[in-house]
Amino acid sequence: MGSPSFFSRRLPPLWLLLLSPWPVWTQALPAATPSGPPGAPDCPEACVCAPGGQANCSGRALPAVPGGLRKSVRILLLDHNRVRALPPGAFVGAGALLRLDLHENGLRWVHAWAFWGLGALQQLDLSANQLEVLVPGTFVPLRALRDLSLAGNRLARLEPAALGALPLLRALNLRDNELPALARGLLAGLPALDTLRLRGNPWACGCALRPLCAWLRRHPSSAPGEPSGARAGPGPRRRRRRRLTPRPCPAEAETLLCVSPGRLTFSPLAALPDAAFSRCAQPLALRDLAVVYALGPASFLASLATCLGLGSLLTACRARRHRAAAAARHPLKRLPEPGSGTASPADPGSPAAGTAQA
Numbered sequence: 506m507g508s509p510s511f512f513s514r515r516l517p518p519l520w521l522l523l524l525s526p527w528p529v530w531t532q533a534l535p536a537a538t539p540s541g542p543p544g545a546p547d548c549p550e551a552c553v554c555a556p557g558g559q560a561n562c563s564g565r566a567l568p569a570v571p572g573g574l575r576k577s578v579r580i581l582l583l584d585h586n587r588v589r590a591l592p593p594g595a596f597v598g599a600g601a602l603l604r605l606d607l608h609e610n611g612l613r614w615v616h617a618w619a620f621w622g623l624g625a626l627q628q629l630d631l632s633a634n635q636l637e638v639l640v641p642g643t644f645v646p647l648r649a650l651r652d653l654s655l656a657g658n659r660l661a662r663l664e665p666a667a668l669g670a671l672p673l674l675r676a677l678n679l680r681d682n683e684l685p686a687l688a689r690g691l692l693a694g695l696p697a698l699d700t701l702r703l704r705g706n707p708w709a710c711g712c713a714l715r716p717l718c719a720w721l722r723r724h725p726s727s728a729p730g731e732p733s734g735a736r737a738g739p740g741p742r743r744r745r746r747r748r749l750t751p752r753p754c755p756a757e758a759e760t761l762l763c764v765s766p767g768r769l770t771f772s773p774l775a776a777l778p779d780a781a782f783s784r785c786a787q788p789l790a791l792r793d794l795a796v797v798y799a800l801g802p803a804s805f806l807a808s809l810a811t812c813l814g815l816g817s818l819l820t821a822c823r824a825r826r827h828r829a830a831a832a833a834r835h836p837l838k839r840l841p842e843p844g845s846g847t848a849s850p851a852d853p854g855s856p857a858a859g860t861a862q863a
Contacts, residue, residue, distance in 0.1 A: 641666035
């Protein structure tokens with residue numbers, strides 16, 4: 506056999522690739538490019554991952570959110586750990602996360618940017634923690650959120666700015682908190698809400714509870730916990746079409762009772778008519794607000810000018826009174842009229858003064 510050619514013996518494989526035709530080189534180059542950083546784990550540290558993108562980190566006494574979160578994670582279970590706080594960007598890298606479970610962590614503080622980047626998240630469980638307040642903007646990045654549980658915390662007030670506008674939220678669980686009422690405008694930013702869990706809160710049936718009572722009257726209840734489509738006939742196709750979102754429970758609506766004031770104690774919230782709030786002040790309309798904002802500065806300037814004018818008038822009157830009093834205490838001496846024969850003794854040019862000198 507003939508000896509191998511010079512190119513096959515001496516040139517390295519890279520040169521052979523460069524000397525190959527252009528289509529072959531363009532196809533070989535992506536195959537040689539790595540798909541990710543070398544050694545990057547597909548599963549977060551201290552977690553057990555299952556097919557389908559589920560990362561199970563439950564009950565591992567974790568003090569913080571584990572690192573190494575990637576877009577392949579769809580479900581992250583962090584319940585029964587020791588995550589006391591969520592710093593900004595706590596879930597960086599998990600932009601495809603759909604479900605996040607953080608219940609029973611002793612969680613006390615959530616930064617306003619903790620959930621930044623989780624635009625695809627649909628289910629969030631923060632129940633059985635120690636949250637007392639939620640800062641404005643906490644849930645603003647979660648535009649796709651459909652199910653939110655804040656049950657079993659210490660929330661005494663929930664501001665609309667904390668939830669923000671969640672157009673797809675259908676289920677909100679606020680059970681077993683310390684809420685006496687829901688802030689005005691909270692439910693207005695949740696147009697798709699149809700499941701609201703409220704039991705276990707000290708509801709004070711005053712004017713602040715009027716929006717909640719109106720919402721309960723506008724949303725009639727269906728069978729408790731029954732998924733939509735459950736009454737359809739059997740069959741695998743119909744079962745696939747069932748919605749697993751729970752519906753409002755009428756039994757729970759009946760157990761929402763007032764704890765104050767005295768005349769409304771133990772009254773069901775859903776049974777309070779709008780006439781029960783007849784003494785409450787109605788919110789101002791936009792036209793009324795415009796009139797108030799327009800007349801407010803003008804009336805302030807007018808009152809300021811009136812005060813300055815009255816003050817100046819009073820000061821002038823007092824000054825004139827002081828001058829009159831001073832003139833009465835020290836009267837001025839009258840001067841002699843010109844042409845009169847009487848001369849003053851003090852006048853040196855008068856005859857009386859010359860006689861006195863002689």
